Amino acid sequence: MTTEDTPATLAGQVTDKDPAVGLQAVVALRRLLEELERLHVDNAREQGWTWQSIATALHVSRQSVHEKHASRRKAVGKTEKEED
Amino acid sequence: MFDQFTELAKRAVVSSQDAAIALGHDFIGTEHLLLGLISTAGTAGEVLRAQGVELGRARDETVLQLKAAGVPATGGQPAKDALSGLGIDLAEIQRRADETFGPGAFIFPRPAYTQHAKTALELTLREARALGQTQIDTEHMLLGLLAEGQGVGVSVLTTLGIDTAALRTAVVDRAAAQQAK
Numbered sequence: 001m002t003t004e005d006t007p008a009t010l011a012g013q014v015t016d017k018d019p020a021v022g023l024q025a026v027v028a029l030r031r032l033l034e035e036l037e038r039l040h041v042d043n044a045r046e047q048g049w050t051w052q053s054i055a056t057a058l059h060v061s062r063q064s065v066h067e068k069h070a071s072r073r074k075a076v077g078k079t080e081k082e083e084d
Numbered sequence: 085m086f087d088q089f090t091e092l093a094k095r096a097v098v099s100s101q102d103a104a105i106a107l108g109h110d111f112i113g114t115e116h117l118l119l120g121l122i123s124t125a126g127t128a129g130e131v132l133r134a135q136g137v138e139l140g141r142a143r144d145e146t147v148l149q150l151k152a153a154g155v156p157a158t159g160g161q162p163a164k165d166a167l168s169g170l171g172i173d174l175a176e177i178q179r180r181a182d183e184t185f186g187p188g189a190f191i192f193p194r195p196a197y198t199q200h201a202k203t204a205l206e207l208t209l210r211e212a213r214a215l216g217q218t219q220i221d222t223e224h225m226l227l228g229l230l231a232e233g234q235g236v237g238v239s240v241l242t243t244l245g246i247d248t249a250a251l252r253t254a255v256v257d258r259a260a261a262q263q264a265k
Contacts, residue, residue: 013166013169013170014170024162024163024166025166025169025170027163027166028162028163028164028166028167028170028193029166029167029170031163031192031193031194032167032172032192034194035190035191035192035193035194036190038194039181039185039189039190042185042189043185070087071085071086071087072086074086074087
């Protein structure tokens with residue numbers, strides 16, 4: 001953080017009147033969120049969590065979390081237990 | 085979709101992402117899929133190399149074409165800047181994630197597939213079925229890329245002097261010959 005990054009200017013980024021500034025911040029945050037979800041779903045699976053427990057922790061359905069992550073995990077050669 | 089890919093095809097997909105990141109592009113296009121295929125063993129890479137498509141030249145041509153199109157090669161710097169503007173210390177997250185989960189587990193910004201690349205990947209299934217295969221291999225990835233036809237990957241091939249119709253025939257013949265074995 002530089003000295004100019006006061007809380008007021010930080011808040012300014014996400015409340016800017018210019019749509020380009022606000023939308024860019026939203027997209028960057030969404031991409032960070034997606035990457036963190038991927039990281040922690042992988043970590044949970046590697047620690048033996050079932051898809052159901054991951055879904056419960058994320059407040060989504062088992063089906064949606066499985067659809068989003070299971071095929072991707074197989075694509076990079078992560079082994080998946082088929083039973084859960 | 086990727087769960088029907090062979091080990092080599094998966095390796096080519098990972099290699100495409102590596103190529104995009106290495107070139108500083110914040111997306112994975114058909115040009116990166118092509119680079120992934122050239123640098124991976126398997127039928128697609130063999131046919132491409134036999135036709136004189138070298139990794140170095142294809143990479144240089146990719147860089148040239150994207151630069152000419154005004155595509156930034158800044159490794160997603162605007163996304164990083166947007167987060168640092170919100171007070172998020174990405175470098176620290178990266179350092180700790182590498183330490184806890186190993187390098188490569190956390191990639192920001194992770195390049196996403198372009199629409200052309202998505203279509204090319206979706207077409208791989210059709211190409212595999214047409215050749216009577218249940219698994220998707222590198223040759224089906226190359227055929228999907230050629231069938232999509234609109235991406236920078238095809239443009240790179242054309243600039244390197246490749247006749248894409250002849251390439252398609254060569255790939256199909258090669259795949260048929262392998263099946264006959």
